[in-house]
Amino acid sequence: MAKSNLELVRECDNFPYYEDNRAAYTENLQxxxxxxxxxxxxxxxxxxxxxxxxxxxxxxxxxxxxxxxxxxxxxxxxxxxxxxxxxxxxxxxxxxxxxxxxxxxxxxxxxxxxxxxxxxxxxxxxxxxxPLFGIVTYGAHMTGYVDDPSGPKIWVPRRAKNKQTYPGMLDNTVAGGMCTGEIPSECIVREAMEEASLPESVVRANVVPRGCVTYTHVRDARAGGETGLIQPEVEYVYDLKLDPSVVPQPCDDEVEEFKLLSVSEVKEALSRGEFKPNCANIMIDFFVRHGILTPENEPDYLEIVARLHRRMDHPTASHCK
Amino acid sequence: MAKSNLELVRECDNFPYYEDNRAAYTENLQxxxxxxxxxxxxxxxxxxxxxxxxxxxxxxxxxxxxxxxxxxxxxxxxxxxxxxxxxxxxxxxxxxxxxxxxxxxxxxxxxxxxxxxxxxxxxxxxxxxxPLFGIVTYGAHMTGYVDDPSGPKIWVPRRAKNKQTYPGMLDNTVAGGMCTGEIPSECIVREAMEEASLPESVVRANVVPRGCVTYTHVRDARAGGETGLIQPEVEYVYDLKLDPSVVPQPCDDEVEEFKLLSVSEVKEALSRGEFKPNCANIMIDFFVRHGILTPENEPDYLEIVARLHRRMDHPTASHCK
Structure with a gap:
């Protein structure tokens, strides 16, 4: 059964909203x-x-x-x-x-x-x-793509089959969590080298911050460990337009392979549920920002855009230098 | 007193949030x-x-x-x-x-x-x-800009001094409300011709949908008429990269003049409160999407991005054909 983009967004941002059902929201908080x-x-x-x-x-x-x-x-x-x-x-x-x-x-x-x-x-x-404390966590996700007359082609890695979380699923070109003291732009440069063997100079010269995707996720079995735990997350979003000659390569053992997929190949993989849930959100955000999903071809456009940018219930960081 | 970007966003999205103060939110709804x-x-x-x-x-x-x-x-x-x-x-x-x-x-x-x-x-x-009924209204806003080695330069109109609402304030290159039956991409083409004399062929060939900005505004005196009325709004966002040879011109009597402003000139006008409130939001969203405001130069980045994409309290439209 093909998943719609809104279904994918809801799988990631799956903590209830007050305005949808005030009584159910309050009961759930218990x-x-x-x-x-x-x-x-x-x-x-x-x-x-x-x-x-x-x-x-x-x-x-x-x-x-x-x-x-x-x-x-x-x-x-x-x-x-x-x-x-x-x-x-x-x-x-x-x-x-x-x-x-x-x-x-x-x-x-x-x-x-x-x-x-x-x-x-x-x-x-x-x-x-x-996740035991349900605190807000921070990461940076980058979409590496190649411009083509037919539209962007996107570098998509497959997670290693022995990875602790979401083994074998599709991921964003580069993604990683931000440790204490790290700022998003340095996180993305570090992860680009570690996960995709992308040269630091190429990343620094071409990476562009494009906003952030935020959601409150309730963990299920695919995340590993206890279920029902709340994970509110901030993912800073970056785009990296790459020359066709630059090919990301697995470096550590976290990634199995990189493939350059067309927009329709990514859409099909999304609808088959092959992407790690929060990485699906980042791809959908990329499609909105690049005019691939539009108000006139995506029936759930407004709900999707709002839920890609959930306001956090808790105080959040400033990474301003 | 210079206004921060967050202050500008809050002026537009100024209806309370439940999660900030549950008791105050509930009291306000009375x-x-x-x-x-x-x-x-x-x-x-x-x-x-x-x-x-x-x-x-x-x-x-x-x-x-x-x-x-x-x-x-x-x-x-x-x-x-x-x-x-x-x-x-x-x-x-x-x-x-x-x-x-x-x-x-x-x-x-x-x-x-x-x-x-x-x-x-x-x-x-x-x-x-x-606004008497507080219904969700829909519009389309387009930022026309020229790429320059120093960064984008943005076409900014000043509203006519005799305009009913927000006279003399700065606006987005093209913006308009969507009437029954209108779809956003047609609204923006129509308004581009009516408000900025931009040729239909230029707009159709180059305009790109880039998401939407949503907020719940409580009207003050600047909007004209009764104050305290609620106006939840969806603004579909478009970018139009223009050749330097294309110069927007006032066509009807709603716009006084167009000026091509640098990013720092726009930032200064924003901080002086010269933009119509919802148009300030659209400019700030443009800055986020174009990597001008970043997590590392904007202290309120996360709160700003979330509040540019407020989830509506009410059912919304689908403009999917």
């Missing part, structure tokens, strides 16, 4: 606790009830309030990000020892930042733990 | 009734309480429910769009006679469509009445 940090009036993420019940939550630094439905990291007044991060790291280490979370068995050894009101950096945590 | 049509389970617009109190609402076709806070157009089962539109037109004619609404003194003689669930065309009404 499945989660708010993740908070003392001294900051903000919800930093949504933690699934079953995680709240299972995670060790060392008493020296966590306060659980079932009435307010909050999980609060308690640190001394004047605590800094390093001190908060240490408390969180110790708690996550306890959870790893406890062994109850599938997700933590996929340890990434990368630190993801958490931001408070005004984009203040509050703490960082191991990447594999981030 | 200032409005829901506009509904019998047989359809959807709110089609928000009508300000003072409008509900003042509008004549002929009893043969309107049902006002203060408890449910709804204003419902009652038509016979099986009524069609033409029949509903006739009832609405008669009611608006009564209101014109009554003479209580400033807005209706700016009669436009253009019909705006109202869509129900699934994009079904339910009725149409005179453009000048649309």
């Amino acid at each position: 499945n989660y606790y708010s993740f908070r940090v003392t001294g900051y009036d903000a919800t930093l993420g949504y933690i699934l009830n079953t995680v709240v019940d299972t995670f060790p939550w060392p008493k020296n630094c966590w306060s659980i309030d079932p009435a307010a439905r909050t999980v609060t990291l308690v640190s001394l007044p004047g605590a800094n990000a390093a001190q908060r991060s240490k408390l969180v790291a110790q708690s996550i280490a306890d959870a790893v020892k406890q062994g109850n979370f599938e997700l933590l068995k996929g340890w990434r050894n990368e630190m993801y930042p958490v931001y408070g009101p005004g984009g203040e950096f509050l703490l960082e945590m191991e990447r594999s733990a981030s | 200032n409005y009734y829901s506009f509904r049509v019998t047989g359809y389970d959807a709110t089609l617009g928000y009508i300000l309480n003072t409008v509900v109190d003042t509008f004549p609402w002929p009893k043969n076709c309107w049902s006002i429910d203060p408890a449910a806070r709804t204003v419902t157009l009652v038509s016979l089962p099986g009524a069609n769009a033409a029949q509903r539109s006739k009832l609405v037109a008669q009611s608006i004619a009564d209101a014109v006679k009554q003479g209580n609404f400033e807005l209706l003194k700016g009669w436009r003689n253009e019909m705006y469509p109202v869509y129900g669930p699934g994009g079904e065309f339910l009725l149409e009404m005179e453009r000048s009445a649309s």
Whole structure:
């Protein structure tokens, strides 16, 4: 059964909207606790009830309030990000020892930042733990394409069959998560070298930032690990117009192969559900920005464009230098 | 005082968000009734309480429910769009006679469509009445620009000083509202000829659809007429790269002059508040899409991109042929 573009967007941005059904939205929120940090009036993420019940939550630094439905990291007044991060790291280490979370068995050894009101950096945590806390995560996705009289042709990699998450699915030319301290343009240059063997000079000279795609994803089995966890994500979007002579090549073992696909080949692969869900969103955004999907050939144009740019429920980062 | 890009976006998209303050959002909604049509389970617009109190609402076709806070157009089962539109037109004619609404003194003689669930065309009404009902309205905005080694230069018109709304302010190269039955690409070709004397052949050959900008605006004095009315709007966005030899010219009396401005000149005019509010949004969207505003030079990048693409509270149109 062919998937429509709106169905693909909904698979990725699959957390309910208040305006669609106010009662159902409010009821659904009862499945989660708010993740908070003392001294900051903000919800930093949504933690699934079953995680709240299972995670060790060392008493020296966590306060659980079932009435307010909050999980609060308690640190001394004047605590800094390093001190908060240490408390969180110790708690996550306890959870790893406890062994109850599938997700933590996929340890990434990368630190993801958490931001408070005004984009203040509050703490960082191991990447594999981030869906347990439901925090906003950040990445950069680049579409490499070749201009052709028939329209753009797009460099599409297939993920390695032994990859932890979404094995064998199609991906964006270059994509990666942003660790603490990384800015999107440097993330994309680094990933372009690591994942696609694209020379740094080619990327720096030609890459153009084109906006961002944002969504709130509820994880299913394909992501690996626990399901039902919330993953609000910001993906900064880049385009890279390439000379036909430049051919991306797998470099690490994360990518099986790159193929140069026509727009209709990409559309067919999308409708067959072959793209990793958030990468489908990035392709659809590319099609909107390049005038391939239009108000007159895409019946769900308005809903698609709005849902590619969901406003986050939580404070977000500023990567302004 | 220079305005930031986020301040400009907020001036246009100035209806509250639920996630910012749930209590305040709910309280604010008490200032409005829901506009509904019998047989359809959807709110089609928000009508300000003072409008509900003042509008004549002929009893043969309107049902006002203060408890449910709804204003419902009652038509016979099986009524069609033409029949509903006739009832609405008669009611608006009564209101014109009554003479209580400033807005209706700016009669436009253009019909705006109202869509129900699934994009079904339910009725149409005179453009000048649309903010009284708070319905979603549709338009198309095009940025005409010339590529220059220093970056794009943008054709910016100044609105005539005697224009009914936002006189003397800067505008997008071409912009117009979409009447019933019009599709965005035809709207932009028509307006390009009418407002900028751009030859149809040049526009058709080079115009590219690039997405849409959506927002919910609460009208202030600059819009003319009653204030506090809600205007949710969809603006389909087009780019037109022009040869330097093509110079837009005022054609009707709506535009005073066109100037070819550099990016920094446009940024300065934006920060001085010289652009009509929704046209500022379109310029900021152009800057994001063209890599002029980036995550690393615009501190409010994420909030700006999300608010340029607000998801509408009401059912919207499909302009798919």
